[in-house]
Amino acid sequence: MHKSGASSSAKLIVMSPIGVLRTPFKHAAGTPVQGVSGRSAEGVVELHAEYVAGLRDLAGFERIWLIYFLDRASDVQMKVQPFMDTTARGVFATRSPVRPNHIGISVVRLLGIEENRLLVADVDMLDLTPLLDIKPYVPAFDSFSPSLAGWYADKSPSGVVADDRFEAGSFDSEDSN
Amino acid sequence: MHKSGASSSAKLIVMSPIGVLRTPFKHAAGTPVQGVSGRSAEGVVELHAEYVAGLRDLAGFERIWLIYFLDRASDVQMKVQPFMDTTARGVFATRSPVRPNHIGISVVRLLGIEENRLLVADVDMLDLTPLLDIKPYVPAFDSFSPSLAGWYADKSPSGVVADDRFEAGSFDSEDSN
Numbered sequence: 442m443h444k445s446g447a448s449s450s451a452k453l454i455v456m457s458p459i460g461v462l463r464t465p466f467k468h469a470a471g472t473p474v475q476g477v478s479g480r481s482a483e484g485v486v487e488l489h490a491e492y493v494a495g496l497r498d499l500a501g502f503e504r505i506w507l508i509y510f511l512d513r514a515s516d517v518q519m520k521v522q523p524f525m526d527t528t529a530r531g532v533f534a535t536r537s538p539v540r541p542n543h544i545g546i547s548v549v550r551l552l553g554i555e556e557n558r559l560l561v562a563d564v565d566m567l568d569l570t571p572l573l574d575i576k577p578y579v580p581a582f583d584s585f586s587p588s589l590a591g592w593y594a595d596k597s598p599s600g601v602v603a604d605d606r607f608e609a610g611s612f613d614s615e616d617s618n
Numbered sequence: 619m620h621k622s623g624a625s626s627s628a629k630l631i632v633m634s635p636i637g638v639l640r641t642p643f644k645h646a647a648g649t650p651v652q653g654v655s656g657r658s659a660e661g662v663v664e665l666h667a668e669y670v671a672g673l674r675d676l677a678g679f680e681r682i683w684l685i686y687f688l689d690r691a692s693d694v695q696m697k698v699q700p701f702m703d704t705t706a707r708g709v710f711a712t713r714s715p716v717r718p719n720h721i722g723i724s725v726v727r728l729l730g731i732e733e734n735r736l737l738v739a740d741v742d743m744l745d746l747t748p749l750l751d752i753k754p755y756v757p758a759f760d761s762f763s764p765s766l767a768g769w770y771a772d773k774s775p776s777g778v779v780a781d782d783r784f785e786a787g788s789f790d791s792e793d794s795n
Contacts (some may be wrong), residue, residue, distance in 0.1 A: 454687050454748065456631045456719045465667045469782040475759045492718060494696035497708030501768030508685075508721055531674030533752040536759065541669060542633045543752045544685055546723060548762060555711050571631065573719045579770045582713065583724060584761045591678030592757045604724035 451613040458571035460488035460557075466566045469513070473565045475536070475547070475598045478570050483565045484549075484564035486559040491585060496554060498573075504548050505561070505576035510571045511545045514538035515609035525596045534591060539605045545570075548578055573574060623645075634749035637665035639686060641741045646690070646785040650742045651701045651722070652775045661726075661741035663749060665734040671733060673752075675736070681725050681755035682738070687748045689720045691715035692786035701780050702773045711768060715784045722747075725755055 461490045464484035473482065485614040486507065488496070499505065520529045521537040524586040559575075639659035643649040650659065665673070676682065690744065697706045698714040709717050726738040736752075 454633045459718045476620060481744050495709040498711035498769055499708055501766060503764035503766040504762055526777060531676055534671040534675035534754050536630060536753055538659060541636045544751045574717060574721045576713055577768055578762060578764060579767060581775055584763060585681055585755060586757060586761060587680035587755060589680040590756060591754055592675055598758055
């Protein structure tokens with residue numbers, strides 16, 4: 442949960458997981474830092490039954506966004522040393538999980554849909570991560586080739602895996618098993 | 619807020635806005651359906667002061683992700699008729715705001731940073747939308763050219779604007795002015 446000093450005037454927003462992500466990664470150490478890290482790991486999106494009607498037409502997409510809650514991230518930090526770098530960076534200039542609100546976004550390949558289960562590839566989330574949303578990957582909205590990519594410009598995620606530097610306790614392991 | 623029948627066993631997730639988005643769009647009607655709709659509208663991200671340290675190194679990126687709460691979306695629907703289509707689609711196969719948890723993601727161009735204010739272009743959010751996260755746009759993670767883009771394949775957002783079909787009341791207009 443978000444524990445840093447939020448504005449007291451800001452209203453809180455309450456979200457409810459729509460499902461859970463099943464992946465081969467039980468702990469941060471060894472998990473790909475992004476789905477493109479080269480392992481093509483497969484996973485399963487287990488959507489809660491009441492949302493299955495919302496999957497209609499999704500099968501026509503090759504890639505989809507998964508938006509999820511980084512439930513095992515340690516507390517919020519404004520400066521972080523990313524897995525792909527040796528220098529501390531502002532958290533908003535990284536994809537580190539220790540960001541405010543702990544929201545993660547990942548593009549995965551959609552391999553198939555069976556009722557409430559989506560088989561996907563290129564996963565980089567921890568097993569049992571709470572799912573918040575699914576969106577289609579639409580090149581016209583999402584695909585850009587910026588000429589400036591900051592400190593990532595000369596870095597490659599290929600083969601890079603995480604360690605436990607950003608990992609804390611589990612959010613809901615007791616009722617997700 | 620999410621009002622559909624969430625699993626009672628799922629734990630709720632509480633988020634706190636990290637800032638607010640200022641844009642030219644006061645109502646859904648007439649707002650671009652995506653930043654790429656062709657208007658290149660400019661906006662300002664007003665980050666709460668306690669998060670400014672997290673902006674370090676962000677200026678080197680040409681494009682950034684804004685992740686925000688679609689606070690004026692009407693209640694959750696599993697089938698929607700998107701602005702760019704004439705057929706009802708499953709909500710997860712669209713970018714409609716009436717999705718569970720009401721999370722929006724948009725790529726914007728970063729024009730400049732002045733203390734807690736980010737000047738951005740290609741905005742498609744309503745004015746005073748609560749901001750949840752900022753991430754760098756990293757082509758290696760985010761830029762793909764899928765061969766299948768579902769029902770979007772033969773659609774173009776160019777010039778398409780929204781109407782009020784998904785709009786409800788305001789989330790926090792009374793304390794954001």
